[in-house]
Amino acid sequence: MTTSPLANPTATRELLEEFGLATKHRLGQNFLIDNHVIERICELAELAGDERVLEVGPGCGTLTLALLQEAACVTSIEADPELEPVLDAHAADYANFRFIMGDALKVTPEQIEQAAGGEPTVFVANLPYNVAATIILQFFQTMPALKRAVVMVQKEVADRIAAVPGNKTYGGYTAKLGLYAQVTGRFEVPPRCFMPAPHVDSAVVRIDRVDGVVPEELDREFVACVIDAAFAQRRKTIRNSMSANGFAKDVLDAAFEACGIAPTTRAETLDVADFVRLAQELIHDA
Structure with missing residues (x-):
């Protein structure tokens, strides 16, 4: 002891x-x-x-x-x-x-x-x-x-x-x-x-x-920016919160569809893997 x-x-x-x-x-x-x-x-x-x-x-x-x-x-x-x-x-x-x-x-x-x-x-x-x-x-x-x-x-x-x-x-x-x-x-x-x-x-x-949460080709800082935008207006849907914080709605809609995330979802229901997938799609669409 x-x-x-x-x-x-x-x-x-x-x-x-x-x-x-x-x-x-x-x-x-x-x-x-x-x-x-x-x-x-x-x-x-x-x-x-x-x-x-x-x-x-x-x-x-x-x-x-x-x-x-x-x-x-x-x-x-x-x-x-x-x-x-x-x-x-x-x-x-x-x-x-x-x-x-x-x-x-x-x-x-x-x-x-x-x-x-x-x-x-x-x-x-x-x-x-x-x-x-x-x-x-x-x-x-x-x-x-x-x-x-x-x-x-x-x-x-x-x-x-x-x-x-x-x-x-x-x-x-x-x-x-x-x-x-x-x-x-x-x-x-x-x-x-x-x-x-x-x-x-x-x-x-x-x-x-924990290693491997974020793929090597994806910047963790960008994933963090996605998370910040998603939670910026917590009472709003993820689409409204992120569109009010630097992300275009058409780009968001394409990314949500690719990830299987409903635009009406609230950020607090998504896990870390969801945010990583969303960031990957947003990078791809950009």
Whole structure:
């Protein structure tokens, strides 16, 4: 069982006091204080010891210290400059720990690869909830070597990530993430497992990369544009939504007919494969 010496209120509080720190709600800081949750995260991550792990929002390093026991290398990205001395202290104790100070959405894959000594293969994090969904999609889009992610997110975000067509939480984000990966595991985490306790419920999800969803000759970015147009006006039919967002009606009608999609369909009833087929026809008709 993999645990962290910081995964309890006393140890976390003492560390924060040692460095004169406090949590910052604007950065979405809620420190994990439950080793049972950490054990389950590590079990889902299935680290074999040779992975380069990427982490975002390490905070005071609670999850980080557990990951360092199982991974070849852990590279963390932290936005709060006041936490740099804490991470420096961890780096002095662990030769396989590196960190980057900055905004995870602005740090480039090249910077991450340089810090990690190679491309990250696994993403494990207790993510800042206000940017979690964006980070997950961006990392799968820009880091092709990333095989899987095990991330703590707000329960509502987990619901969006794992939603299926016809579900009210299924939307453009879910479909776009589905171009790269799919959810293969999940468990809930109550507020009492954090310090301070958040006002929302949390969940950990495992997301595995899936190859071959989009044919090599088809640009994923174009498929994403099709998805965005389809969901742009969610209450409208897919024909009306897409025609109001850059696609000609005659081209749409030909593509719908070729795909066997009724123009009166709503976007939330289509799965990822439907959007891929539709994009292929739209490219062909164009």
